Amino acid sequence: MTNKKSPFGNPGALLVLAASLALLSCGAARASVASTQPPLKPITVNLQDKAALRNGALYTLHMCTACHSLQGARYSTLSRMLGMRKDEFKQVIGTNGHHFHDTITSSMPPAIIDAFAKIPSPDLTDIALRHSPAWLFTYLTSFYVDPSRPTGVNNVVFHNVAMPDVFAPLQGLQKPVMVEGLRYGSPAKVAIGVEPLTRGSMTPAQFDRTARDIVEFLYAVGHPHQQQRMRLGPWIIGLFVVLSILTYLIYKLYWRRVDTSEERWWRVGK
Numbered sequence: 001m002t003n004k005k006s007p008f009g010n011p012g013a014l015l016v017l018a019a020s021l022a023l024l025s026c027g028a029a030r031a032s033v034a035s036t037q038p039p040l041k042p043i044t045v046n047l048q049d050k051a052a053l054r055n056g057a058l059y060t061l062h063m064c065t066a067c068h069s070l071q072g073a074r075y076s077t078l079s080r081m082l083g084m085r086k087d088e089f090k091q092v093i094g095t096n097g098h099h100f101h102d103t104i105t106s107s108m109p110p111a112i113i114d115a116f117a118k119i120p121s122p123d124l125t126d127i128a129l130r131h132s133p134a135w136l137f138t139y140l141t142s143f144y145v146d147p148s149r150p151t152g153v154n155n156v157v158f159h160n161v162a163m164p165d166v167f168a169p170l171q172g173l174q175k176p177v178m179v180e181g182l183r184y185g186s187p188a189k190v191a192i193g194v195e196p197l198t199r200g201s202m203t204p205a206q207f208d209r210t211a212r213d214i215v216e217f218l219y220a221v222g223h224p225h226q227q228q229r230m231r232l233g234p235w236i237i238g239l240f241v242v243l244s245i246l247t248y249l250i251y252k253l254y255w256r257r258v259d260t261s262e263e264r265w266w267r268v269g270k
């Protein structure tokens, strides 16, 4: 007889453990129903590029805050983030009639949201935290014409999105590249990309730059201490390197005085 308490020593308990793991993995497999995933456009975020951040701020505050709020930021924190003085910020970017220390709220009156929009526009700080920059960049550049939708457009990475294509005048309209795929496990025609349909006021390269600047700005707002962390990072690593060298020297100093049993043995043996 064994009186081991560990479940791993007991074959019955092991069997129960294996069965519950198998059940759990079945549940997880059923929860993630397969859908055809369109490829995301890669993007590298460079928070040191102040000109890009300012351009992103300008477009976001003028185009997006009509519907979305950006409550994780105040105009005053933005001006610091963009490296602008208060008067410069007010002149170039503006506070849309709000006080300089106000949080950035949507300009759409709640009555209009109730009457027309129905689906509330989520807060952009929250969106910037939930989605990767690559997803945001693909989302902003991948609206396509879809006459079956109330807004006349759909989106490659957000099927049946309620947001209208605010970029149509800049980017022009686009048509989808459709493939036979899966949506929530059922066969369906799925958009995996877009092709230009009409021309907008910007060239494709200019528009991509603008969308990239908006994504960089949103990322910076969602991660307000990132710039500070990037500045501090090398100093902290340097501090650890110095501490490691000091600790090694102290270790050497201490062990020089310690008489190990091996050393004693050699002395007695001599």
Ligand code: HEC
Binding pocket: 059, 060, 063, 064, 065, 066, 067, 068, 117, 119, 120, 121, 122, 127, 136, 139, 140, 158, 160, 161, 162, 163, 164, 166, 214
């Ligand atoms: C006319 C109103 C309107 C404007 C202007 C607008 N949006 Fe939206 N947006 C919406 C609505 C409504 C939704 C919610 C869509 C849904 O849930 O189907 C949305 C959703 C989004 C999402 C996806 C959020 C999620 O839940 O995953 C992103 C990202 C986004 N908007 C970014 C922007 C950016 C950036 C701008 C400015 C360039 C902008 N929006 C301008 C109305 C707007």
